[in-house]
Amino acid sequence: MPQTQTSSSAAAGRFTKQDFRYDAATDSYRCPAGNVATRRMSTDEYRKTIHVYWSSACPSCPLRTNCTTGRYRRLRRWEHESVLDAMQTRLDERPNAMRVRRQTVEHTFGTLKAWMGYTHFLTRTLPRVATEMSLQVLANNMKRVMKILGVRPLMQAIMA
């Protein structure tokens, strides 16, 4: 999945988070003006730990109107955001990955959801849901093989 862009900054013509470079070694961001935004605080949001960064240079920055409507441009980073960064790097290296995904696995999930009537799993707790999902996938695979090979060759293959 590509990273989502939820900030209104781009629509307002201001710098987006993509304009800032994260440096894992120093746990800080380099901003478009070349200043360093360091980690200042952390908060818990929806059971996620979010680190917040800003630069002391913001109040006197000549680019501030391109960056923030406030006194400081604050950047928020999920504690495990490096996982998302790595995923985005892989996607950037394979620009057709989303197209391949749409052509290969997405229709399968659409079929499963249609079978379920676009509702929730019937079971609860992870092991039971995993079993329910496995049965759905098995049924889908069986139907696909029957469609491609036919029932008789499938039965012969199972018996062999």
Ligand code: SF4
């Ligand atoms: S406002 Fe702050 S974060 Fe934005 S470019 Fe200026 S110094 Fe960097």
